[in-house]
Amino acid sequence: MQALSDDTFRRVSEIMYEAIGLSFSQSKKPLISSRLASRIHKIGLPSFEAYVDLLEDHNQAAEFQMAVDLLTTNETYFFREPKHYELLEQDLLRRKDRGPLAVWSAASSFGDEAYSTAMLLSDMQRKGQLGPDWSILGTDISHRVLLSAAEGIYPQDRLRHVPQEQMHRYCLQGEGPATGQVMMQESLRAHVRFGQLNLTKSFEGLGPFDVIFLRNVLIYFDTPTKIAVVDRVLATLRPGGLFFMGTAEGRVPCKTRLEALIPGAYRKAA
Incomplete structure (x- = not known):
């Protein structure tokens, strides 16, 4: 050839x-x-x-x-960039309202990010720190990775940063031919749904969300597209909501007013 x-x-x-x-x-x-x-x-x-x-x-x-x-590259793993999850937990603990909570994993890939967040929120619910009405939406351009995410089955190495206590609580260990794989428990998957979405096109009617993850996807876009995508995504975030980007992606490209918290983490201006 x-x-x-x-x-x-x-x-x-x-x-x-x-x-x-x-x-x-x-x-x-x-x-x-x-x-x-x-x-x-x-x-x-x-x-x-x-x-x-x-x-x-x-x-x-x-x-x-x-x-x-x-x-496109879909390399990912559970609890990637742990400081973001620590910040999310601290922020939710300060909330006085334990009403509905909506989270969007806007470039969810195989679902590692969405299920990591679900483990955190489920733990907080068990401790009485969060109400039961929480949900996570994972979207991606790739139909193939979404099918895998919906199944919730992963090589055990992808969960290498998940504490054993959470592994026992939220994962089923594979046996026989499935040795070395784990499946997310149905109780966790019930809070998570996935759908195909092109971030560069209009997606009216989505949201509003309290927390949005848009991590490690902007590298594929040129500068004008980055700005358009981020502002479109942020339009679905409630004022005061948390917005996460990959820490290696640099300054957030957008016109929406944000408050920087830690590397890769921002709060939308009220």
Whole structure:
């Protein structure tokens, strides 16, 4: 198979940017080439050009979704960036109102973030620190990762930062062929739901939320798209609500007024 040409690389970039806002600089060309090559070989196409023709066919939505999965990174694990969960717990403890609480994991990937948050909130409910009316919405662009998230089954290593007490309380240990895997308990999964969402498109009617996680997804967008996405997401956050980004993502790109709390954590101005 011939190498990925500059013209075909531009076609891939334009398709992904127009459809879901993914932005690829020229430096990403080797990455795109390596990730698509194995897929092209597997489905028996002769070239990158033929594969891009397939992606432009609106009747090939499943293959387009496969390409999205290949070109985005979904590495994650439970209780990633623990300082964020500590801040969330402290903030909720200071709340006088124990009424409904709505959390949005806006780039939920395989659901590690959503279920980590659910473990924290469930623990607080058990201690009488939080009412029973809490819910978590996890959304992602990838249908494949959402199907996995809804199943709630994970390699045990992904829960390496989960205390044993929580493991026993919220996880079922796999046996036989499933040894080394864990499943989230139904009591935990009942508070969590997942749905597909493109953050670069309008999503009117969503929210309002008390807490939003938008971590480690903005790296895929150019600056104008980042600003539009963050402001659109923050429009669904209640005044005074908490907003979390990845600590390595730098300054939050938005026009909405925020108060910085700790690295990657903000409060929306009242």
